[in-house]
Amino acid sequence: MPIIPDTKDWTWVLQRPCAECGFDASAATPATAPGILESMLPRWRVALRRPDVAERPDENTWSVLEYACHVRDVFSLFDHRLGLMLTEDDARFADWDQDATAVEKDYANADPAVVSTELTAEGEQIAASFGRVPEEQWDRKGTRSNGSEFTVLTFAQYFLHDVVHHLHDVDG
Numbered sequence: 001m002p003i004i005p006d007t008k009d010w011t012w013v014l015q016r017p018c019a020e021c022g023f024d025a026s027a028a029t030p031a032t033a034p035g036i037l038e039s040m041l042p043r044w045r046v047a048l049r050r051p052d053v054a055e056r057p058d059e060n061t062w063s064v065l066e067y068a069c070h071v072r073d074v075f076s077l078f079d080h081r082l083g084l085m086l087t088e089d090d091a092r093f094a095d096w097d098q099d100a101t102a103v104e105k106d107y108a109n110a111d112p113a114v115v116s117t118e119l120t121a122e123g124e125q126i127a128a129s130f131g132r133v134p135e136e137q138w139d140r141k142g143t144r145s146n147g148s149e150f151t152v153l154t155f156a157q158y159f160l161h162d163v164v165h166h167l168h169d170v171d172g
Helices: 010-014 031-046 065-087 096-106 112-131 152-171
Strands: 090-091 141-144 149-150
Touching: 010 090, 031 065, 031 112, 031 152, 065 090, 065 096, 065 112, 065 141, 065 152, 149 152
Parallel strands: 090 141
Antiparallel strands: 141 149
């Protein structure tokens, strides 16, 4: 059964801590991103070894495997977007339909061992990318297709919430 698309605008997490996962974006920066990401990767690898990794807890919630595939793709997408922000003035981001991607890439039937390797590699890549951003570039801008504007700083905060929240989803 297909998942009901999440159409919420999650940019509110830039204004206040997330009551669900506890993440406080105001405490995160591009400089703290590598450590946050690197601390999560072992937890994802453990989660992907669960015997029920491909089972959905209910018909409206992704399985751990599907969440991990999504996070892997978020790592890759945000790394690309970070690159755009650092090389283009007022970068623009094309729309990304995460639900269509889940179907197209068949998240539900992916190999957990392969996903673990890919998620780790993509996570290490974006951690390194954030780690190379000098503070004087944190105010560079990018705009999502829906008009949401980010600086590299708020982009890092928004991104980190997304991946922390999804780890909370699978740990909960």
